[in-house]
Amino acid sequence: xxxxxxxxxxLGLAAVLVLLLSVxxxxxxxxxxxxxxLGGLRTAVQLALxxxxxxxxxxxxxxxxxxxxALVMLLFAGREVMARQQRRFxxxxxxxxxxxxxxxxxxAVTVLALVAIIQPVPWYRPQYAIPLLGMLLGNTxxxxxxxxxxxxxxxxxxxTIIEGRLLLxxxxxxxxxxxxREAMRSGMIPTISGMATAGVVSLPGMMTGQILAGVSPIQxxxxxxxxxxxxxxxxxxxxxxxVSVGSRRLFDERERLRLDRLKG
Amino acid sequence: MVLLSIEQLDxxxxxxxxxxxxxxxxxxLGGPSGSGKTRLLRALADLDPHxxxxxxxxxxxxxxxxxxxxxxxxxxxxxSAWWAPTVGEHMHELHAEExxxxxxxxxxxxxxxxxxxxxxxxxxALLRLTAGRQPAVLxxxxxxxxxxxxxxxxxxxxxxAIAHERGTGMIWVSHDxxxxxxxxxxxxxxxxxxxxxx
Numbered sequence: 024x025x026x027x028x029x030x031x032x033x034l035g036l037a038a039v040l041v042l043l044l045s046v047x048x049x050x051x052x053x054x055x056x057x058x059x060x061l062g063g064l065r066t067a068v069q070l071a072l073x074x075x076x077x078x079x080x081x082x083x084x085x086x087x088x089x090x091x092x093a094l095v096m097l098l099f100a101g102r103e104v105m106a107r108q109q110r111r112f113x114x115x116x117x118x119x120x121x122x123x124x125x126x127x128x129x130x131a132v133t134v135l136a137l138v139a140i141i142q143p144v145p146w147y148r149p150q151y152a153i154p155l156l157g158m159l160l161g162n163t164x165x166x167x168x169x170x171x172x173x174x175x176x177x178x179x180x181x182x183t184i185i186e187g188r189l190l191l192x193x194x195x196x197x198x199x200x201x202x203x204r205e206a207m208r209s210g211m212i213p214t215i216s217g218m219a220t221a222g223v224v225s226l227p228g229m230m231t232g233q234i235l236a237g238v239s240p241i242q243x244x245x246x247x248x249x250x251x252x253x254x255x256x257x258x259x260x261x262x263x264x265x266v267s268v269g270s271r272r273l274f275d276e277r278e279r280l281r282l283d284r285l286k287g
Numbered sequence: 288m289v290l291l292s293i294e295q296l297d298x299x300x301x302x303x304x305x306x307x308x309x310x311x312x313x314x315x316l317g318g319p320s321g322s323g324k325t326r327l328l329r330a331l332a333d334l335d336p337h338x339x340x341x342x343x344x345x346x347x348x349x350x351x352x353x354x355x356x357x358x359x360x361x362x363x364x365x366x367s368a369w370w371a372p373t374v375g376e377h378m379h380e381l382h383a384e385e386x387x388x389x390x391x392x393x394x395x396x397x398x399x400x401x402x403x404x405x406x407x408x409x410x411x412a413l414l415r416l417t418a419g420r421q422p423a424v425l426x427x428x429x430x431x432x433x434x435x436x437x438x439x440x441x442x443x444x445x446x447x448a449i450a451h452e453r454g455t456g457m458i459w460v461s462h463d464x465x466x467x468x469x470x471x472x473x474x475x476x477x478x479x480x481x482x483x484x485x
Binding site: 183184185186187188189190191192193194195201275277278279280 | 332333334335336349353354355357358361362364366367368369370415416
């Protein structure tokens, strides 16, 4: 049994719900009607574009196009991580830190999953590689953004304590230890609580999608378990890497706390 | 004999600071607020980037691992930092006799940090830096600013004893001219970014 195709009329009906929501928000003076409509519009346009791009990508199946697509996704994710931080690092570090951490963890985990677990032919078959990377990047992005925001905010708020510890002769790693651990935890906790409630409170999106597309639930569940494990690993390693490198960057070679390396 | 030597130190608005500190010497440092007294202490503790040469017993600051330098050239900041729930968790090694010298009771290490008064914090922060430790130089940023007259006297006596017994050199920021006359072996001021004789 194939999926039931959706008509423009079907999507229009769903869009009416969003329009209604924006009307009630307007009268409740929530000041979010405009962002809501804009967001809805962006969703439609961006997804329509990506649909066209993916159709073309699947048809050509060339490695260089898959790599290009992956890089574009990475660069957008990197920009998003940077935008979500109140006090990001100045200069290239502001963009480069989160982006490199996501690159290392998401790409490594995706390639591992493709080559060693799913084994499509060829291994970079876009139908598998792109959605997998997308899910990993999306989740790693949230984790890394949250963790780096915690790290820089924490260092800023606790500068008296961190410098107080340094003045008592502690090494930088010890002085920033609690802030660093808190940052890593906050990046990983959403994934961990997601794993605890998966299937009980929420049906994960990918599995739901596969079931809607006619895949048997057992099959869909197996893929979902795989993806959740990959996401946990990707997010966790990405977060730990970003916070480790970021916390080192907060100190210079003489182990001074350098908050001047943060914006604002 | 020179304990701590400072040559051509530049840091923030401070320029060309030169100073030699002998063992047991107390150099008091005055000057208007914002003139850079704290900045100088922070540079000496290697907490702020700076240029120039600072040596301890002839050995350059950069030749010490940073954490080791800060144990030898120990700074008491104006605002002390406490991160654990009780006082004792911050202390290296604390004897009742040292608490008594600063007018604090035996049970002070068991006190919760959140209940400390400003004056208690200041004295405990000083003990944290000196009890069970042997810094060669103490950098004191207004160490008695929150204290009543009796406690001020105790702290001054305690610090002078350390200077005499251990030969600890001190750079002591103070706004109180009578205190300076009681404790200083030399009095200096920072005026428009320069170190001058007061």
